[in-house]
Amino acid sequence: MPQIDTSKVSRWDLHGREYVVHIRRTGLQRTIRCATCGWRTGARFLPWLKAQEHLTRAHQATVDPSNRRVPSAGPPVPDH
Numbered sequence: 001m002p003q004i005d006t007s008k009v010s011r012w013d014l015h016g017r018e019y020v021v022h023i024r025r026t027g028l029q030r031t032i033r034c035a036t037c038g039w040r041t042g043a044r045f046l047p048w049l050k051a052q053e054h055l056t057r058a059h060q061a062t063v064d065p066s067n068r069r070v071p072s073a074g075p076p077v078p079d080h
């Protein structure tokens with residue numbers, strides 16, 4: 001049974017719309033496909049980087065939803 005692992009990169013644009021690029025491994029290559037516009041390409045290395053680049057250039061989607069937790073100005077850290 002062949003192993004197919006898929007992953008995705010999702011970014012939001014400044015209007016809060018989500019864009020997803022799917023990355024699928026096929027042998028040595030990885031196929032990258034944008035769920036929004038149908039763009040696709042292949043990459044042997046760093047497919048996530050290509051996905052990000054596409055999202056930025058084509059959709060101006062630069063906000064990483066997994067990176068939204070901003071260290072808040074919460075309770076002060078106690079000093080020793």
Ligand SMILES: [Zn+2]
Nearest residue numbers: 034036037039
């Ligand atoms: Zn796209």
